Amino acid sequence: MTEALHWLEKAVLRSLYELGGAASYEELAAKAVSTVPGWGRDGVSMLSSVAKACGWLRDKGYVTVEEERSRKFVTLDAEGEEYVVKGLPERRVVEFLQRRGGEASIDEVKALERADVGLMWARRRGWVEFTKKNDATMVVLKGPVPPSTDVEDFLRELKRDGEVEVPDAGALREVVDELLRRRHVVKLVERPVRKVVLTEKGREAASLLEETVVPEVTRLTPELIRTGRWRELKLSRYDVRAPTPPVFAAKRHPLTELIRMVRQAYVEMGFEEIEGPIVELAFWNFDALFQPQDHPAREMQDTFYLLEPRAGDPPAQHVEAVRRVHENGGDTGSKGWRYKWSLEEARRLLLRTHTTATTIRHLATVKQPPVKVFCVDRIFRNEKVDWKHLAEFHQIEGIVVERDASLRMLMGVLRDFYSRLGLREIRFKPSYFPYTEPSMEVEVRLGGRWLELGGSGIFRPETTYPFGVKHPVLAWGLGLERLAMVIYGLEDIRTFHLNDLGWLRNVSPFQAFRTMRGM
Numbered sequence: 001m002t003e004a005l006h007w008l009e010k011a012v013l014r015s016l017y018e019l020g021g022a023a024s025y026e027e028l029a030a031k032a033v034s035t036v037p038g039w040g041r042d043g044v045s046m047l048s049s050v051a052k053a054c055g056w057l058r059d060k061g062y063v064t065v066e067e068e069r070s071r072k073f074v075t076l077d078a079e080g081e082e083y084v085v086k087g088l089p090e091r092r093v094v095e096f097l098q099r100r101g102g103e104a105s106i107d108e109v110k111a112l113e114r115a116d117v118g119l120m121w122a123r124r125r126g127w128v129e130f131t132k133k134n135d136a137t138m139v140v141l142k143g144p145v146p147p148s149t150d151v152e153d154f155l156r157e158l159k160r161d162g163e164v165e166v167p168d169a170g171a172l173r174e175v176v177d178e179l180l181r182r183r184h185v186v187k188l189v190e191r192p193v194r195k196v197v198l199t200e201k202g203r204e205a206a207s208l209l210e211e212t213v214v215p216e217v218t219r220l221t222p223e224l225i226r227t228g229r230w231r232e233l234k235l236s237r238y239d240v241r242a243p244t245p246p247v248f249a250a251k252r253h254p255l256t257e258l259i260r261m262v263r264q265a266y267v268e269m270g271f272e273e274i275e276g277p278i279v280e281l282a283f284w285n286f287d288a289l290f291q292p293q294d295h296p297a298r299e300m301q302d303t304f305y306l307l308e309p310r311a312g313d314p315p316a317q318h319v320e321a322v323r324r325v326h327e328n329g330g331d332t333g334s335k336g337w338r339y340k341w342s343l344e345e346a347r348r349l350l351l352r353t354h355t356t357a358t359t360i361r362h363l364a365t366v367k368q369p370p371v372k373v374f375c376v377d378r379i380f381r382n383e384k385v386d387w388k389h390l391a392e393f394h395q396i397e398g399i400v401v402e403r404d405a406s407l408r409m410l411m412g413v414l415r416d417f418y419s420r421l422g423l424r425e426i427r428f429k430p431s432y433f434p435y436t437e438p439s440m441e442v443e444v445r446l447g448g449r450w451l452e453l454g455g456s457g458i459f460r461p462e463t464t465y466p467f468g469v470k471h472p473v474l475a476w477g478l479g480l481e482r483l484a485m486v487i488y489g490l491e492d493i494r495t496f497h498l499n500d501l502g503w504l505r506n507v508s509p510f511q512a513f514r515t516m517r518g519m
């Protein structure tokens with residue numbers, strides 16, 4: 001229990017023990033000289049080392065340092081010094097009158113040093129009174145005058161001791177108060193006094209220590225090694241469990257961290273990552289996904305369209321097939337939306353509103369199963385920013401193209417994905433998207449609540465046939481920030497972008513996952 005202590009701590013602990021378990025820094029410093037043989041010549045030079053060691057010991061619970069309490073002392077001031085030698089002014093008045101047979105004229109008395117003060121206090125104490133005699137004012141001794149007063153006794157004591165502590169109350173306190181009122185007689189000095197007291201743990205540790213403590217070195221220098229002096233020295237032990245100040249090293253943003261975990265999960269499931277452009281053609285974002293050109297999501301409120309450049313060109317080989325599917329269903333067996341499809345509308349450039357634009361783009365290039373790809377990327381929607389909405393956020397998107405892909409398989413893939421992130425309870429609800437049939441909402445359960453985290457489904461023939469894909473395509477798009485809020489226990493989605501250093505420094509995804517899972 002005492003091994004990890006610094007030798008200074010040992011010295012203080014042992015000194016305190018021998019002083020009965022409670023002492024001031026000064027007393028400790030004086031005692032430490034004998035506890036550590038050969039250490040310094042006097043207690044004064046060790047005061048700061050002792051104070052330092054007391055601080056460490058207090059942090060470790062070996063001692064308590066009594067509340068910094070201020071003690072008041074008085075010392076003699078200039079006039080006080082004079083009074084100790086010559087007597088108080090009132091005493092001098094009385095002695096003068098005694099020498100004059102009990103009375104003297106006021107003028108004679110006034111010739112004495114500090115006569116005004118003397119007269120005032122002599123009258124106040126009832127030692128003298130004034131009378132009239134042939135028009136002259138006389139000072140008359142009234143008696144009885146004690147040979148010495150408490151005040152005079154106290155001044156002598158003060159002279160002898162240099163300082164006296166001011167008591168909280170009582171007769172002595174009244175004496176001190178009177179002297180303080182008289183000004184320049186005594187001076188008040190305040191000093192903080194700290195008392196170091198052994199705790200139970202401290203007492204136990206101290207009792208195990210040797211009576212004397214050998215100074216130790218904490219650093220083995222080349223010098224000590226070369227000279228062989230290390231042989232005579234005691235080396236300090238390290239306490240590897242000692243508390244240290246927190247260090248905030250560089251780290252990834254919590255969202256980036258989560259994105260990395262999402263990637264990890266998909267890669268473990270055998271998926272490959274794909275990327276697509278943020279500035280996208282309406283063709284890929286909407287038309288390829290069989291969203292009619294008058295669909296409300298295409299309106300300006302939801303989609304950020306580009307002013308410059310305003311439009312681009314969809315791949316010519318796909319344009320006709322997409323047009324046919326919209327207008328009459330083409331060879332999908334569907335009747336289509338039955339309106340006149342506009343290439344101009346499909347040519348518009350916008351900020352991708354979902355990453356499904358990226359998966360359909362990819363699908364148009366691969367066609368043949370097996371396809372298992374995902375992307376975690378940024379999307380944009382013209383939303384009013386509030387505690388649960390951002391205008392710029394991320395989606396976790398994926399598709400699987402398999403010969404026998406089914407809804408059951410889709411549910412399995414999503415369940416697998418979320419369980420890799422520690423979310424084991426998920427459920428599906430029927431839903432609608434223009435590009436999937438059937439469509440499902442994905443919900444995750446957390447702390448008694450079901451949270452909607454994304455959409456999914458099997459791509460309709462209207463979205464796959466135009467690109468020559470004849471096999472079932474499982475597709476899903478999940479919110480990243482919503483998931484992140486759940487994991488990091490946030491109430492406000494904006495927290496991710498506030499750059500609150502306090503939060504960023506302390507947040508840990510691993511800890512967050514554990515907390516989320518109630519571990």
Ligand code: PHE
Pocket residue numbers: 353354355356433436439454455456457475476477478
């Ligand atoms: N794109 C849809 C959204 O943004 C999610 C989705 C993706 C739904 C794929 C079905 C299939 O909400």
